[in-house]
Amino acid sequence: MNASVVFFLHGLTYAGLLFLVSSGLTLVFGMMNVLNFAHATFYMLGAYFSWTLLRVTGNFWLSLVVAPIALFVIGAVVERFLLRRVHVLGHVHELLLTFGLAYIIMESVKWIWGTKPLAAPITGFLAQSVDLFGIIYPVYRLFVFSASILIGLIMAVVLFKTRVGIVIRGAVDDAAMVGALGINVPVLFMATFGFGAALSGFAGVIAGPLMTTFPGMADAILVDAFVVIVIGGLGSLGGAVLASLMIGQLQAFGVLLFPKFSLALIYLLMAAVLVVKPSGLFGRQT
Amino acid sequence: MSRLLPRAVLVIALVGLPFFVGKFHVSLMTEVIVFALYGVSYNLLLGYGNLLSFGHALFFGLGAYTTAVALNHISGLGFFSAVILATASATLVGFLIGFLILRQKGASFALLTLAFNALFHAMAIKFTFITHGDDGLSLLRPKINLGFATLNTPDVTTFYYITLVVVGAAILASWYFTTTAMGTTVVMLRENEERMKFLGYSTSLTRLILFTVTGGLAGLAGSFYALFFSFVSVDAISITMTTTVLLITFVGGSGRFTGPIFGALVYIYLQNFLSDITDRWPFFMGLIFIVMVLFIPGGLVQLIEDIILWARVRWMPGTAEAGRES
Numbered sequence: 001m002n003a004s005v006v007f008f009l010h011g012l013t014y015a016g017l018l019f020l021v022s023s024g025l026t027l028v029f030g031m032m033n034v035l036n037f038a039h040a041t042f043y044m045l046g047a048y049f050s051w052t053l054l055r056v057t058g059n060f061w062l063s064l065v066v067a068p069i070a071l072f073v074i075g076a077v078v079e080r081f082l083l084r085r086v087h088v089l090g091h092v093h094e095l096l097l098t099f100g101l102a103y104i105i106m107e108s109v110k111w112i113w114g115t116k117p118l119a120a121p122i123t124g125f126l127a128q129s130v131d132l133f134g135i136i137y138p139v140y141r142l143f144v145f146s147a148s149i150l151i152g153l154i155m156a157v158v159l160f161k162t163r164v165g166i167v168i169r170g171a172v173d174d175a176a177m178v179g180a181l182g183i184n185v186p187v188l189f190m191a192t193f194g195f196g197a198a199l200s201g202f203a204g205v206i207a208g209p210l211m212t213t214f215p216g217m218a219d220a221i222l223v224d225a226f227v228v229i230v231i232g233g234l235g236s237l238g239g240a241v242l243a244s245l246m247i248g249q250l251q252a253f254g255v256l257l258f259p260k261f262s263l264a265l266i267y268l269l270m271a272a273v274l275v276v277k278p279s280g281l282f283g284r285q286t
Numbered sequence: 287m288s289r290l291l292p293r294a295v296l297v298i299a300l301v302g303l304p305f306f307v308g309k310f311h312v313s314l315m316t317e318v319i320v321f322a323l324y325g326v327s328y329n330l331l332l333g334y335g336n337l338l339s340f341g342h343a344l345f346f347g348l349g350a351y352t353t354a355v356a357l358n359h360i361s362g363l364g365f366f367s368a369v370i371l372a373t374a375s376a377t378l379v380g381f382l383i384g385f386l387i388l389r390q391k392g393a394s395f396a397l398l399t400l401a402f403n404a405l406f407h408a409m410a411i412k413f414t415f416i417t418h419g420d421d422g423l424s425l426l427r428p429k430i431n432l433g434f435a436t437l438n439t440p441d442v443t444t445f446y447y448i449t450l451v452v453v454g455a456a457i458l459a460s461w462y463f464t465t466t467a468m469g470t471t472v473v474m475l476r477e478n479e480e481r482m483k484f485l486g487y488s489t490s491l492t493r494l495i496l497f498t499v500t501g502g503l504a505g506l507a508g509s510f511y512a513l514f515f516s517f518v519s520v521d522a523i524s525i526t527m528t529t530t531v532l533l534i535t536f537v538g539g540s541g542r543f544t545g546p547i548f549g550a551l552v553y554i555y556l557q558n559f560l561s562d563i564t565d566r567w568p569f570f571m572g573l574i575f576i577v578m579v580l581f582i583p584g585g586l587v588q589l590i591e592d593i594i595l596w597a598r599v600r601w602m603p604g605t606a607e608a609g610r611e612s
Contacts, residue, residue: 035393082576089583091393092338096536097579099529103572111566219525223404230397261412267405271386274398278389 005135007252013141013210015248016148020203021221022228022240023155024196030172030235032189033091034083037098040222041105042071042197046204047213048113051120060122060209067205068198075197079190102218110215117212126209144206151202152241159237168192172235224251227266231273233283242281300450304443316446318554320510323453325534325546326460327503333541334464335496336476338392341399342531344383344406345376345501347523349508352376354423354518355416365428365439369452369509376505377498384497388490403528410520422519425512439513449510456506461543463499472496504531533571537578539585548586 025039046067053063078101086093121127126140159165170178171188179185204217211217228247232239247266254262273281304312324346331337352372356363363371387398410417417423427445430437438444463469471492474482479489512518521527530553538549556574560567582589 029393033393035396082580086579086583089579092332093579093583095338096532097576099532100572100575100579103568103575107566107569107572111569223400226397226400230394230401234393264405264408267401267408270398270401274387274390274394278394280394 002135003256004253006137007256008249009135009137009141009145011249011252012145012245013248014251015244016145017203017207017210018221018224018228018248019152019241019244020148021200022225022232022244023152023237024199025225026229026232026235026237026240027168027172028193028196029229031168031175031192032083032094034094034098035091036193036196037095037222038078038101038105039098039196039200040218040225041102041109042075042200043204043207043221044109044213044215044218045074045105046071046201047120047208047217048109048118048204049201050205050208051113051118051213054120054208058123060124060126064202064205068202071201072194072198074194076190076194078197079193083193084186084189106215106218113213115215117214119212120208122209140209144210147206148203151199155237224266227270229280231270231280233280236280236282239280239282300454304446309442312446313442314554314558316442316449316514318550319449319453319457320507320514321530321534321550321554322547323457323460323510324504324507324531325538325550326457326543327500327507328531329535329540329543329546330460330463330472330503331496331500332535333545334469334476335472335493337493337497338396339399340396340525340528341383341401341403342500342504343523343525343527344399344403345380345504346508346511346527346531347406347410347518347520348379349373349376349505350512350518350522351410351417351423351508352505353509353512354425357425357428358423363428365430365448365513368428369506369513372509372512373502373506376508377502380501380505381494381498384494384501388493388497400525400528403523403525407520407523407525410523417520420520422517424517427513427516445514449514453507453510456503457547460503464543468492468495533575536585537574539587542585542587545585545587548590552586 021040021043025036028034028036028039049067049070050060050063053066054060057063082097082101083094086097122140126143129136129138130142157165159169167178167183167188170181171183171185171192175185175189178188207217224247228240228243231246232241232243246269250265250269251262254265258265277283300315303315324342327345328339328342331339331342349372352375353368356368356371383399383402387395387402390398411419413419427439429439430448437448439448464472471482471487474487475489475492475496482489508522511522534549534553535546536549537552538547539545557567557571560570564570578585
């Protein structure tokens with residue numbers, strides 16, 4: 001009994017991370033029609049930036065602010081100077097560009113930080129454990145989950161209650177129309193891409209102390225994030241929430257119940273969803 | 287005449303290659319031919335049919351594993367029987383997966399192929415009783431008994447000629463495919479699918495046939511890959527192998543038949559060269575990828591054509607128009 005509650009909580013923690021990574025991916029896809037293969041490397045960069053900042057300053061909260069800002073800048077630069085140039089060539093080329101970028105970032109990380117897993121030690125009250133109705137659970141995992149809920153709520157408020165949100169949702173539906181209405185679409189694309197990178201970086205920062213920081217962490221989450229956006233429906237934030245929760249639990253209990261086939265389970269779930277509803281749970285029918 | 291001459295030169299060069307260069311280059315050229323077929327099959331899918339797949343390594347790896355497993359477990363299995371078995375299994379899996387996922391289009395289709403590739407990759411790692419997981423499988427190339435002579439396949443030059451004939455024939459068959467009515471239908475799929483439907487074509491059937499055929503061709507390439515290295519590891523079925531074919535196709539030039547063949551030549555030599563001088567070759571591969579996409583989106587074939595056209599305009603003004611037509 002206790003074990004399954006612990007695994008449930010583990011699943012929620014992973015779902016939180018997955019949501020942060022996949023929400024940016026799905027928004028960028030919905031708006032710009034770009035499948036960003038470098039998205040998970042932003043997550044990895046977030047973790048490495050944070051590790052370095054922790055070594056230098058020892059302040060976790062500082063890295064939680066600085067690393068996402070750095071990734072926002074990197075994302076915006078990538079959009080402005082690379083993606084925008086190949087936009088006219090169609091999305092296969094944009095996709096290939098992000099592919100090449102993923103290679104470069106991955107190798108640079110190995111170059112700068114090495115291939116060994118790095119542990120980012122967490123101090124203060126986050127390092128402790130709490131008694132949750134008889135289960136001793138690390139505070140940090142609860143923090144990861146609450147932080148992703150908080151970010152999710154802020155995103156929901158911005159998207160559904162503000163003018164900026166209306167513009168973004170409009171651009172996801174039809175970017176050309178939004179442009180025709182006088183919105184500066186290129187700047188919007190740049191900001192959204194940067195914002196997605198920042199979210200991914202934020203997830204990387206909080207994932208660092210949870211799992212160790214190593215070059216393979218990008219590939220590990222990339223496929224899961226792709227599965228999340230396919231199940232949730234491309235471009236749908238609500239779908240990303242639900243699918244992240246599903247995949248998180250499936251990963252947690254898959255390891256517990258079918259250790260040999262835990263990898264295959266998420267693909268089977270995806271295949272099942274697509275057979276019933278080809279556009280994903282919340283996707284628009286195309 | 288002007289079309290026949292370069293082709294004759296190419297054939298003579300390929301046949302005569304082992305007489306002029308050392309074993310090292312003969313071996314590299316064998317690899318180039320294998321990867322050329324892999325690229326050609328992918329180009330048929332993406333460049334001709336406009337179907338973006340991230341799962342092509344699935345068929346390549348399946349062909350490689352089928353060859354290795356069959357040769358290890360069926361005693362006395364012949365060289366060509368193993369190759370045919372591998373091609374057939376990749377074709378069959380291509381048909382089944384295509385049947386399941388071709389309802390999807392564009393990015394969803396691409397992601398689904400990625401997922402299937404990841405699934406098969408996971409299976410290759412986990413099903414250690416067949417695949418030996420991360421350790422990989424080694425195999426011995428069976429000798430070919432032609433009745434009047436026995437081909438000593440472990441020899442580098444002999445294997446080069448077998449690859450040249452068999453894989454070369456598959457590449458020629460792919461080229462022939464593009465000239466048939468079926469091949470034209472595939473190009474129509476790329477150009478205007480809606481219109482094709484209006485004209486009464488079953489586009490889903492065309493897609494399924496294309497996906498199945500290219501799966502089989504990739505399986506054949508994979509089979510020769512396994513025979514070439516006498517070894518198969520999970521690398522053969524990994525996402526990286528899919529990236530490789532994307533790179534080969536795009537560096538060479540997608541949508542043009544000769545593109546991936548040039549791509550394979552450049553890729554294999556570049557990879558060998560770069561991995562000799564630096565451990566960071568994926569970094570430079572990524573860089574080349576970006577530079578190609580930014581500055582030469584049509585690939586090397588496009589670049590060569592542009593240079594030829596430029597040279598003709600520059601030095602032979604009168605023939606430029608004639609050159610454009612060919």
